[in-house]
Amino acid sequence: MVGKITVITGPMYSGKTTELLSFVEIYNIGRKKTIVFKPSIDNRYGEDIVSTHTGFKVSAIRISKSREILDYIRDSIDAVFVDEIQFFDLELVDVVKELVFKGIDVYCAGLDISYLENPFETTAKLLAMADEVIKKKAVCEKCGEHRATYSYKIIPNGGEIDVGGKEKYIALCRKCLSEIKKQEVIL
Template structure:
């Protein structure tokens, strides 16, 4: 028996982590053995937790390199949950394949594109091998419609990997992003 891969993606504030943690809860209610991972680079809400922007959280193992995930896997694990996959190295794809072929279900959540509108390679590769893709949208910060698919950086530095929240990023729909690019103002 093989496992399945579900990838949850979309812009910031679209509920990716909320969806991921809801699957953790479903498995836990079903008395399944789960384990949650997060990248060590992301310490916004603490060192050993994955949390939504609204404060729902679960205990997690922080990982620097994808291969470290395998060190935490025992024979009785039913499902693995990985948050913020865009911050992991591309070896994550091989780690996920390994887990799936061991019969473990894997759920991954992460941004699909950077604020520069470039795909994150690790997320893109996971999307390519996924059994199920859940594409989330956020409420656009400008027009208020639930159609935002972009994370727009409002701070002036140009670092592509820059951990942050509302102090650095907003969600925008394509129409509002176009207006901002044309007018060059928020």
């Protein structure tokens, strides 16, 4: 028996974590054994929980390196859930492979591209090997349409990896991002 890999991706505020947690709930209703992981870098809503921007949350284990996931896996685990995969090292890909060949379903959620429009390598590799990809969209902060696929950083400081929420990022559609970039060139 082998497991399956599901990757949920899209920009900030698109409901990636909400979708991930809905799968956790489905497995729990089915009395399946689950375990949830998050990167130690992300402590926005607490150290031992994964939470949506709207406050729905579940208990989670914070880890620094992907390989640590294997320390928590027991024979009885049916599904593993990993949030914010863009913050994990590339070894997450090998860990996920190992889990699915043990018969464990793995659900991953995370950004596909940075605010600089660079693909996150860990996410890209997991997308390539996923059995199912769920690509989410957000409501564009500028035009209000549900077609945003970009996370735009409104605070120019910090690096490409810069954990934050509404105080740093907004979701934009391609058209509105293009308009903002044109304005930036003019300034």
